[in-house]
Amino acid sequence: MIHINAPVRVRFAPSPTGFLHIGGVRTVIFNWLFARHYGGQFILRIEDTDEKRYVAGAAEDILESLRWVGVDWDEGPDIGGPHEPYVQSLRSELGIYQQYVDQLLLRGLAYKSFITSEEIEVMKAAAQERGLKSFRFRSRERDWSADQVAAAEAEGKPYTVRLKVPLSGTTSFHDLVRGGEAINVNNHDLYDIVLLKSSGMPVYHLAHLIDDHLMNITHVIRGEEWVSSTAYHVLLYQALGWDMPIYAHVPNILRQDGRGKLSKRKDDVATNRFWERGYLPEALFNYLALQGWSYDDHTEIMSRDELIERFTIDRVQSSPARWNPDKLKDMNGIYIRQMSADELTERLLPYLSQAGLINATPLPEERAYVRHLVPLIHERLEEMQEAPELLSFFFQPVEYPNPLLLIPKKMDMPGTIATLREAQSRLSELFIWDVPTIEASLRTLVDELGLKAGQLFGTIRVAITGRTVAPPLFETLEALGQDRSLDRMLAAIQTLEEASETM
């Protein structure tokens, strides 16, 4: 049994190299749920120590995605906190990392390395040619004397600072996700990682660790791709003489075909895209919470509060999950159906505006009309972006590219024309245009004509909507209004007549 000591402090530390993808969101969710469950704090920190891959605006974009998903943070770059700043490039300028590097250097636990990346590449290639597939780099300066180092420095050669990783022995650590089991790594399989780049900027391994320590992070919940670097972190903590946080490496989300983890380039997984397609943040949150975690053998739909109450790290899976868009879509449909018609109306307006069906800033009558239409598609919607397509015929004229679709099963062209004429005439006689009246009128007609309900209703459906699949007929007629309904039926009759002449 895992016992968690409160108070708990966790963080999410994205790198502003692009958009936030869905796998990152899942990791955020686990961190956030963990913090909220134990009444602790969730901290946001920007890890922008990669000058080369930095993308302007990415950090803002990531924050916006997080807000949309519904995650909030107690300390962060935008709201500050007791451990400011929360951006690593700023912390680097303050010399925060340098001071610890100096300490390590002084104590001989790290060393300056004057070898260039190009030289390493050459050595690697040579090693590979000799048939050595693995290359554990231990720099030659590892054991240089102070004089040798001073001489190289005097020449003005750029250098990196590397950690002096023990040549032998074992490094081990525990992982909450793996039931607290110890993971052991032979130091022989490690290499001397870079701590400080020649630019003076710290590398992730160093920066995140110092910040985690300074910010009193108690639990590090991160993707399992970090498992293999954790030994370095343990060694670094030991070198600095600090207590380690508790680790929990959460499983990756694999691509749909199972071939590798989700990738920004190959998969449509930008968080913003889910907003565009009409996913509800609540649904995405719920789905993602279930990627690598489960509550019991049957509960799936859970509110944010329920998730907070139920989330525990010991129920996190240690094997990878698989991206399943169908399941997400299904869940989104469930959340849409749970929503009130008023709320769905408001959420749908932007999609209808964007499709050009209504004004960019919806007019009051447009809003009212959409509200009237919402019940017709409410339970047919899985992604909100589908709404414009489902509702287009209420806003745009219909056409009959294939008039034959107007002809019901077991009926011919003249029969259909006659039937539509009769229906049009009956409906034109109605003084009250509501669902019960329309229904009564048409059902009576079905009996009188000796037709099947599906035959009459089918042809009217195509006549007024231009399609064979549409919302329920009476409600659609009612929402369309008497004039437009009658006009469209006339247009359908005319289309059929023209078609029969050319045949």
Next chain:
RNA sequence: GCCCCUAUAGUCUAGCGGCCUAGGACGUCACCCUUUCAAGGUGAAGAUCGCGGGUUCGAAUCCCGCUGGGGGCGCCA
């Protein structure tokens, strides 16, 4: 290649030594409801619990090996 992690139906998962003739969900199929499509309801197919050894009275559950899958092996995070 080396190191680490991992393994229940197409997919997500429940299972923590007897409650398992392996439970739930997505997807698939059928039927019911019904004016189409959905939603809803009922039901079905689908897992020799990756394989092989052990431990045990008893294993999906514990141990070992193999195989498969994933991750890592950067002056990227």
